[in-house]
Amino acid sequence: MTDTELYAALKHYFGFSSFKGLQEDVVKSILTNHNTFVIMPTGGGKSLCYQLPALIKDGTAIVVSPLIALMKNQVDSLRSLSSEEGIAHVLNSSLNKSEIRQVKSDIENGVTKLLYVAPESLTKEEYIDFFQSQKISFVAIDEAHCISEWGHDFRPEYRNLRKIIQRLGDGIPIIGLTATATPKVQEDILKNLGIQDANTFKASFNRPNLYYEIRPKTKNVDADITRFVKKNEGKSGIIYCLARKRVEELAQTLQVNGIKAVPYHAGLDSKTRVKHQDMFLKEDVDVVVATIAFGMGIDKPDVRFVIHNDIPKSIESYYQETGRAGRDGGEGHCLAFYSYKDIEKLEKFMSGKPVAEQEIGHALLQEVVAFAETSISRRKFILHYFGEEFDNETGEGGDMDDNMRHPKKQHEATQNAKKLLEIVSKTNQQYKAKEIVNVLVGKTNALIKSHRTDSQPFFGSGDEHESKYWMALLRQLLVAGYIRKDIETYGVIKMTKAGKEFIENPSTFMMTEDHSFKEANDDAIVSQKKAGDAADQDLYRLLKAERKKVADKKDLPPFVIFQDPSLEDMALKYPITMDELSNVHGVGESKAKKFGQPFLALIERYVEENDIIRPDDFVVKSTGSNSALKLYIIQNVDRKLPLDTIADGKGLDMNEFIKEMEAIVYSGTKLNIDYWLEDILDEDQQEEIHDYFLEAETDKIDVAMEEFDGEYEEEELRLYRIKFISEVAN
Incomplete structure (x- = not known):
């Protein structure tokens, strides 16, 4: 196929005069029957890379996708390009026998150019037998990262695709496509599909807009x-x-x-x-x-x-x-x-x-x-x-x-970074982040007391800063790779080789202010291409309303009729003939004929009526009352959900959440939080606190804190008091 013929096909089917990025090279690779691997980010025009060759080549292209929504969506879009309804089909579990017969008939008669299938459907013997007797132009595997265990969306059924494709026929080209793949995942995909010889095309992952x-x-x-x-x-x-x-x-x-x-x-x-x-x-x-x-x-x-x-x-x-x-x-x-x-x-x-x-x-x-x-x-x-x-x-x-x-403020924190790392080392790498911070600020608890860490000379050596400062620094040292969380011991902080080297020979460590995120000004949200800058905004609004009307009538999404850039181009050029509309960005001859008439009539009327010469005050209301919040807490505690998860669900911090639970138990309703307390207090500790409240003259927490002399944190005592009131007072 010559370049002229290829560009004519692009214009005819999709209404575009030129390819985007690597599209042309990918399309030519597929048209010449090469195995092809495409790494192209979302929005890069990945679908066109296999849709155009499928429309041009003899036979039916099979597109494997794990997403029923995507299949339906793309089939609708492809059908809008052609007068032939059967040009694209879906074959998945949602079809009845009559619909399956229609799909097979259209493939046999050479009508269907693209067939979207789920990986599970492709494994069915009846379909494999059918495909073996048909002309398959190529097999495209979308969302190919599903093959890799290191991919973020691993699907075991993708592992069998290579063997199935080999059964469909000899020499069928394989096209792998993904929008996100690290080098490790890319290697996995090529190896598993057996296409190490594939022409590989990697587009930039940069989305500048x-x-x-x-x-x-x-x-x-x-x-x-x-x-x-x-x-x-x-x-x-x-x-x-x-x-x-x-x-x-x-x-x-x-x-x-x-x-x-x-x-x-x-x-x-x-x-x-x-x-x-x-x-x-x-x-x-x-x-x-x-x-x-x-x-x-x-x-x-x-x-x-x-x-x-x-x-x-x-x-x-x-x-x-x-x-x-x-x-x-x-x-x-x-x-x-x-x-x-x-x-x-x-x-x-x-x-x-x-x-x-x-x-x-x-x-x-x-x-x-x-x-x-x-x-x-x-x-x-x-x-x-x-x-x-x-x-x-x-x-x-x-x-x-x-x-x-809005650059974040930074300040030099080399000595404090060294101090924190030394605490990790001096406490024998046996504490989680919370305990390390407690040691720095001089705050004790049962675990720290049991190790007698509170009697060490370094205990409280960082009390010139608050806990949140040290926690922020600890997280930034984690990110920098000086320490790590040990999975086996549920998050105990361990020193890395880099951390040990830093203690011996500190280099400058700049700490970023924790969460000093600023709200972007309205003018910060400016894209590289500001949509519709020069377009007639009144006409654009009318065109959008017309598109909605046409889409509703045809039961299609509006963008299947015309995409926004096409409407913007219409509002810029004022096309009033079918030829003019065919030259609008993203329209093309086929789409102009299929959907264009009402838009042309609207534009012509608008041009005539307007003598066109062509060429924050936000109120956030609450969704519920206090009784709804109370019910939400009771139900989720009954389900034994983690307390922090319940609190987060309503945007409460732990202090506010405990206050709400206290209000519930003091009003006479029981809350069983044993499942949570068992994780933070052992049996002896619970018995000790229980005995205290049983004999105490007051349930005030500050009095209890003084009595226990820092052995327990305020949060631990308040939570146990909720259990105590539930069991004893209610």
Whole structure:
């Protein structure tokens, strides 16, 4: 195929006059029947790399994808390019027998150019037998990182794909595609698919139009998120949470504040999930609040912001989830709320897994901590993680993050870093972070007393600073690699070789102010390509409304009709003929004929009527009363959820949460928190505190603290008092 013919096909099917990035090289590799490996970030035009060759080549291309939503989405988009409904099909468990017969018939008759299948469907003998008798142009494996155990979304069924493809026929080219892959994962993919000879194309992971920002997560996180969404009124956004309950609560908070938002998580029935997804795609709602399961297959190009209520488990997850913003090249704000408590919670979730799995999870999590707490360019950090160098001075999007716009203050902390490392060493590397900080500030507890550490000369040697200062420094020393958390001993701090060398020969250590994140100014959220700058905004709004009307009538997402950049181009060029519309960015002849007539009529009317010469005050309302909070606490304590998880679910710190529990037990309701106390106090300690409260004249904690002379922390005594009141007074 000549270049002229290739460009003509690109224009005919997709309405583009030129390829983006590495697309042309990838397409030519596939057209010449080479095994091909594509590492291209979300928004880089990965789908076109296999869709165009499939439309050009003889036979049917099989696209393996783990995501039913993605399949449906892409099939809808492909069908909008052709008058032939059967040009693209899905083959998965959602089809009935009649639909399966139709799919097979279209493949046999040469109508179907792309067939999307789930990996499980591809293993069925009846399908393998059928494919063996058909002309298969190539097999494309999307989300190829699912093959690797080091990938953030490992799927065991992907491991069998190579053997299955070999059974389909001789010499079928294999195309592997992924949006996130570290060098380790890339190696795994090539080896497992047996395509070490593949032409490999690695696009830059840089998304210059995305603005990265991390803010501290406080008890006011609901207000912070609501305020941000209201500032971006009318824009599409996704908010990610780790827990389903949090998804429901946050969606409700947004709704009562007048924001069109819906929840999405695995606990909803499939009908509701599909409905909420379609509402988002069709712009009936602006925001989806979701667990991380949402969006992997949602090809919505105009998502303007992605918010992480909880920090993700890996940089890959963060990169892929934020990559759903600004896929059309327009504005994309990536905002994450970070609290080290969330990291500790994720570490707790890992504790029951096999040690090898914990090690991988722990290593990935430490990278997330480093990213959240870094003072360097966040873009540089991400790109370095994926094995790509980036120059902040000359690189595109170099100032598009909070650290570059609002640099954090740093101060020299070499001697304090040395002091902390020496404490780790002098206490025989047997304490967790909390105990190390307690030793530095001179605060004792039962464990420290049992080791007689409180009688050592170094006890309290760092009392000129508060606990939170030392905890911040300890985390930054973890990130710097001077100390590590030992998985086997549930987080005991151990010294590394680098830490020992630092004690002997200290080099300058600059400490960044902990969580000195500043809220970005409104003018900070400026993309490299500001959408629709020169376009007629009144016409653009009318075109969007028309697109919504057409999309609803055809039961399709609006972007399947025309994407935002196409509408912007129309609002700039005022096309009034079919030929003019065919030359609008991203339209093309086929799409112009299929959807263009009402848009042309609207533009012509607008041009005539307007004599065109062509050529923050945010109120965050509460979602519930105190009684709702009380019920929430009682129910979750009954379920034996970790207390810090229950507190985080309502944005409470531990002090506030204990106050709420105290109010509950003092009002006569029992709370059984034995499951939590057993983790923090042994049997003898509980008996000692129980006997104290049984004989004490008052239940005041300051009196108890004085009586025990620092043997127990205030939090420990308050929690045991809740148990005592529940059992004795209620």
